[in-house]
Amino acid sequence: MTGQVYLVGAGLENIAYLTLRAYHLLSHAEVLIYDALIDSQLLNLVPYNCLKINVGKRGGLPSTKQETINKYLVDYCLEGKQVVRLKSGDPLIFGRVNPEINALIKANCNYELVPGISSALAAPLLAGIPLTDKVLSRCFTVLTGHQPDLLDWEALAKIDTLVILMGGRTLSIIIQCLQDKGLAITTPIAIIRHSGNHKQQVWLGTLGDILDKVYGVSLSPAVIIIGEVVTLKFMDFSSFLPLTNKTILVTRAAEQSSQFTLLLQQQGATVIEMPALEIVPPSSWEGLDSAIKDLSTFNWLILTSANAVEFFFKRLDYYGKDARALSEVKIAVVGKKTASVLQNYGLKPDFIPPNFVADSLVENFPESLSHQNILFPRVETGGREILVKELTKFGANVVEVAAYQSGCPSTIDTDAWDRLQSGKIDIITFASSKTVENFYQLVQQALEKESSLRISAILEKICIASIGPQTSKTCYERLGRVDIEAVEYTLEGLVEALIKSYCIVL
Missing domain, CATH: 3.40.1010.10 (Tetrapyrrole methylase, N-terminal domain)
Incomplete structure (x- = not known):
């Protein structure tokens, strides 16, 4: 290759x-x-x-x-x-x-x-500052402030708008150089640090007062804009989104959190990720390998999670096979997310239960389960047993094989823990019972080491949001309550439930 x-x-x-x-x-x-x-x-x-x-x-x-x-x-x-x-x-x-x-x-x-x-273009935009204007800025230039002594400040002082990267450490030198070449101390300046994420900060001022405003602040990484366009700063549209000013803690497997984070950010939320699951290969591939070799003997393949899909097809690929190996096998999946991941491999499921939960799969199965040979790749330990019991009860022969393991991280994420203790989290979301269990375990471990607080005190003013009934049940058992539950048991459904609870009226 x-x-x-x-x-x-x-x-x-x-x-x-x-x-x-x-x-x-x-x-x-x-x-x-x-x-x-x-x-x-x-x-x-x-x-x-x-x-x-x-x-x-x-x-x-x-x-x-x-x-x-x-x-x-x-x-x-x-x-x-x-x-x-x-x-x-x-x-x-x-x-x-x-x-x-x-x-x-x-x-x-x-x-x-x-x-x-590039942050040179995106940072001003996300702060509501235009780099060009038909009156105030007919041109702009981008430069690095890393070595100011190598720049032609006489020429730069004549340009309408300057965008400076890597200039936080040399800001005082940059200002002095521009003033020496005739730029007035009243010239507007904006400094944007950590553009585009929850840490973003914006300072507005002039060449004469900006140093006082950022005194003692580490300006790395930062984008500096100098010119009259700074006075045109627009209101950020994100202030009108439903979840604006809400900080949401996402407790999912690190490998899966990004899609949900993006959905929340699109609604204006600040998202803090706290990995509460670690997804790794099973302790042995023996069971799955044996099933893959005998795929032709199965009538149905049941996939109840995106993890099951990913690990099953990666192992299929390991043996030089692809989706064509399933040409004679029907596929049932639980949930839109699982179906979406399956489509990445060029396949559409033959059956999706209507309520997006495993419990409804048996009740609504499209064929008689009697004498059906069913392959069920699943989490190695800790999964619910009800599905296999129900399938077997109706006469199916179910072959369970370990496709992956899900465990609890050894320690809690430092940023998430600091924000939890300081009351800077508004909402915690849970997308599975396992994340609830692991969140509870991680917080209890942290409390034993660092704090005299109880978990109930930390969660007292935080909204607890659940993706569905089974997850809610675990929330009640471990955390004592649930404040929001999704109507549709998907990530999109959970976002929709949050929007309805926090939607602002314009």
């Missing part, structure tokens, strides 16, 4: 602004070599067995030497790997990509450049 290196722009520190091309490449990457200033959620898009290498590349902090990064790219490409080199923003805008391209060319390695949304 021929190796390939993809030099990919990750855009802002927010997965919502990733390009579709980048998303596709990440989902098929065998090696990921990434910089520090990317949204950590992007790491969840790669396959579970992808090698991930953090090379740093953040101003003022230790980073991997460029020669080492070049060697990683070349070596893994020559091994035949699909390598994604993930850079913040756009790879050709201050991305220092030239040494990497030159190393790849010298080694005769295939490579492709994939654009990303």
